[in-house]
Amino acid sequence: MATASIPATPEVNTRRGNVIHMEGVHKIYDLGEQKVHALRGVSLDVNKGEFVAIMGASGGGKSTFMNIVGCLDRPSKGSYILEGTDVSTLNKVDLAHIRNRRIGFVFQGFNLLARTTAMENVELPCIYSAIPTKERHERAMRALTRVGLKGREHHFPSQLSGGQQQRVAIARALVNSPAILLADEPTGNLDSRTSVEIMDIFQDLNEEGITTIMVTHEPDIAAYAKRTVIFKDGRIRLDQVVPSRSIAREVLPTLPSVESELASQDGEQE
Amino acid sequence: MDFVAILRIALRALARNKLRSGLTMLGIIIGVGAVIAMVGVGQGANQQVQSQIANMGTNLLVVQAGSANMGGVRTGSSAVKTLIVDDMNAITRECTAVKEAAPGVQTRGQIIYQNQNWAPSGGITGTTSEYFDVRSWPIKEGESFDKSEVDRAANVAVLGTTVVDVMFGGEDPLGKTIRIKNLPFKVIGVTVSKGQSSFGQDQDDIVFVPYTTVQKKLAGITWLQTIHVQAISQEATALAQQQIETLLRERHRLRQDEDNDFMVRNLADVAQLAEESGRVMTLLLGSIASVSLIVGGIGIMNIMLVSVTERTREIGIRMAIGATESDVQRQFLIEAVVLSLIGGILGIMAGLASSGIISKVLRWPTSISPVAIVVAVFFSIGVGIFFGFYPARKAARLDPIEALRYE
Numbered sequence: 001m002a003t004a005s006i007p008a009t010p011e012v013n014t015r016r017g018n019v020i021h022m023e024g025v026h027k028i029y030d031l032g033e034q035k036v037h038a039l040r041g042v043s044l045d046v047n048k049g050e051f052v053a054i055m056g057a058s059g060g061g062k063s064t065f066m067n068i069v070g071c072l073d074r075p076s077k078g079s080y081i082l083e084g085t086d087v088s089t090l091n092k093v094d095l096a097h098i099r100n101r102r103i104g105f106v107f108q109g110f111n112l113l114a115r116t117t118a119m120e121n122v123e124l125p126c127i128y129s130a131i132p133t134k135e136r137h138e139r140a141m142r143a144l145t146r147v148g149l150k151g152r153e154h155h156f157p158s159q160l161s162g163g164q165q166q167r168v169a170i171a172r173a174l175v176n177s178p179a180i181l182l183a184d185e186p187t188g189n190l191d192s193r194t195s196v197e198i199m200d201i202f203q204d205l206n207e208e209g210i211t212t213i214m215v216t217h218e219p220d221i222a223a224y225a226k227r228t229v230i231f232k233d234g235r236i237r238l239d240q241v242v243p244s245r246s247i248a249r250e251v252l253p254t255l256p257s258v259e260s261e262l263a264s265q266d267g268e269q270e
Numbered sequence: 271m272d273f274v275a276i277l278r279i280a281l282r283a284l285a286r287n288k289l290r291s292g293l294t295m296l297g298i299i300i301g302v303g304a305v306i307a308m309v310g311v312g313q314g315a316n317q318q319v320q321s322q323i324a325n326m327g328t329n330l331l332v333v334q335a336g337s338a339n340m341g342g343v344r345t346g347s348s349a350v351k352t353l354i355v356d357d358m359n360a361i362t363r364e365c366t367a368v369k370e371a372a373p374g375v376q377t378r379g380q381i382i383y384q385n386q387n388w389a390p391s392g393g394i395t396g397t398t399s400e401y402f403d404v405r406s407w408p409i410k411e412g413e414s415f416d417k418s419e420v421d422r423a424a425n426v427a428v429l430g431t432t433v434v435d436v437m438f439g440g441e442d443p444l445g446k447t448i449r450i451k452n453l454p455f456k457v458i459g460v461t462v463s464k465g466q467s468s469f470g471q472d473q474d475d476i477v478f479v480p481y482t483t484v485q486k487k488l489a490g491i492t493w494l495q496t497i498h499v500q501a502i503s504q505e506a507t508a509l510a511q512q513q514i515e516t517l518l519r520e521r522h523r524l525r526q527d528e529d530n531d532f533m534v535r536n537l538a539d540v541a542q543l544a545e546e547s548g549r550v551m552t553l554l555l556g557s558i559a560s561v562s563l564i565v566g567g568i569g570i571m572n573i574m575l576v577s578v579t580e581r582t583r584e585i586g587i588r589m590a591i592g593a594t595e596s597d598v599q600r601q602f603l604i605e606a607v608v609l610s611l612i613g614g615i616l617g618i619m620a621g622l623a624s625s626g627i628i629s630k631v632l633r634w635p636t637s638i639s640p641v642a643i644v645v646a647v648f649f650s651i652g653v654g655i656f657f658g659f660y661p662a663r664k665a666a667r668l669d670p671i672e673a674l675r676y677e
């Protein structure tokens with residue numbers, strides 16, 4: 001609450017507490033005859049505890065950028081230093097460990113395992129970090145409770161709403177207590193109330209110190225971040241502090257709830 | 271990544287497509303079942319041959335007149351007249367590794383009882399009472415010829431059970447008189463039934479009389495065709511063979527460069543030969559059956575490849591949240607091994623059941639050793655690893671981003 005309405009930290013580009021340092025990053029997809037230049041020299045620094053919204057037109061290279069930040073992909077050119085480590089020096093196993101322990105990724109589309117319960121989906125990262133069964137269950141329960149899904153742990157994704165599935169995906173990203181949370185269009189298919197609820201979770205996490213980067217198309221969602229970066233044609237076009245930040249906890253009570261929607265019969269549904 | 275978790279993932283994935291997993295397993299079930307059943311058949315036959323050889327007499331050596339090879343032609347033993355009863359007496363007296371010996375002279379001929387007329391396929395064997403000890407072939411009823419009967423070439427006979435059945439029907443043969451080559455013989459004993467030899471001959475279709483009677487009255491010869499020798503122990507058979515050879519060469523005054531005019535056959539060698547051929551047969555049957563195991567393995571590979579393609583997105587998700595290549599590879603490998611191992615265990619049951627049916631219906635002895643079962647288990651694990659490796663490798667090599675985008 002205290003930090004809530006204060007504008008984002010002014011020293012956006014200092015190196016102190018640097019979590020992400022990118023310089024001149026290019027990504028070229030070689031499709032044989034044709035080369036797609038998805039990123040054309042992206043330089044960006046993100047400090048610990050920041051909340052960055054990435055925006056821009058479709059095809060601008062946002063997902064490509066996120067994949068590189070999330071160590072799912074490597075730059076074709078340029079350097080990427082994550083928490084002081086040059087990613088180009090790491091092998092595949094190291095990258096898998098970073099994805100597993102340092103980064104929580106919420107993908108574009110939920111990407112949950114079908115026919116696998118919410119609980120087991122959330123436990124998945126723990127399985128790959130050799131956490132004992134008991135602790136794994138506890139952590140998964142904690143993460144699910146955190147995103148407000150207590151009591152749904154044994155539901156399958158097909159038995160959950162889109163918003164609930166997104167919460168499972170967030171819980172999965174949180175379960176190994178990462179330093180960085182990456183989310184590619186986390187509110188993509190959600191109604192506005194559910195979107196704000198998701199933003200509430202993100203702001204909460206960010207206040208706890210998790211560096212958060214989120215891709216979104218919606219300016220009113222980007223307003224929940226502290227800083228906006230706009231991509232166009234593989235380059236950063238604009239990098240600015242969010243002038244008047246929205247606080248989900250304050251916005252939520254003003255939105256019509258599901259019950260009142262039902263009552264007034266004029267809810268915004270898809 | 272802990273094994274229980276990975277195993278649960280594998281079992282869940284297999285349970286998701288029960289029919290498909292079942293059909294894939296069927297290949298392994300048939301393969302392992304066929305191997306188990308065929309090896310069971312082969313080993314059963316082998317054991318039967320072995321027990322029949324043991325049945326011929328323990329620690330038995332047979333001295334045959336005539337060399338193994340005379341001028342390049344195997345000659346009938348009757349052509350050589352140098353093996354005599356004194357040789358046999360010398361063997362029992364001088365060879366320390368020999369326990370007992372019995373002479374043998376064979377002749378063929380009709381035997382007649384009342385209006386029955388029969389030529390035993392085993393012929394008429396002249397011998398002494400020691401023969402029945404040496405060949406472990408006891409007298410069932412009556413008794414064998416005694417020393418005085420042998421000495422005076424008495425007309426007494428011991429009959430094999432087949433001869434008794436054919437000639438006497440239900441009648442008691444003891445004390446009855448049969449005619450052999452028109453001479454009357456008194457039946458004094460009946461041997462126990464020995465059944466078929468490993469070559470399918472009826473060993474009980476035979477008549478025994480004193481060897482002196484054959485020599486003097488039936489064949490008119492002075493020599494022996496065989497001497498059956500029992501060594502003092504299994505280990506002593508080789509020594510006995512050596513002692514007999516040395517003794518007989520000396521007695522027959524054979525020069526250094528002359529071949530033996532006799533042949534000592536050691537049943538241990540025969541048994542070994544039979545065992546070897548039995549092993550070859552088991553191997554042959556087993557390898558034919560393992561072709562179906564390979565086919566089953568290819569089935570696993572096929573289904574695992576389909577599964578990897580179907581689950582590309584799942585693989586992408588797993589990798590994106592921190593699964594390493596080896597985690598993914600292990601997961602698919604374990605899936606393949608679980609498939610083949612369950613198939614293998616069911617296959618063992620199928621193999622046991624079908625070999626049981628084979629031995630019941632076809633009256634063919636089967637024998638399944640625990641070793642065969644252990645080997646089958648390891649073999650099916652091996653099949654799973656071998657045929658699961660490529661699909662698992664393929665899964666592990668997927669690029670996480672490509673896999674995540676896969677529809």
Ligand SMILES: Nc1ncnc2c1ncn2[C@@H]1O[C@H](COP(=O)(O)OP(=O)(O)OP(=O)(O)O)[C@@H](O)[C@H]1O
Pocket residue numbers: 029031036037038057058059060061062063064065
């Ligand atoms: N695996 C790939 N192979 C080839 N080209 C690719 C691949 N991934 C992305 N691209 C191309 O790179 C460019 C940037 O794509 P990217 O997915 O980063 O865009 P985006 O900004 O996330 O768009 P959206 O808002 O629609 O998700 C696009 O032109 C796209 O076609």
Ligand SMILES: [Mg+2]
Pocket residue numbers: 062063064108184
């Ligand atoms: Mg995108």
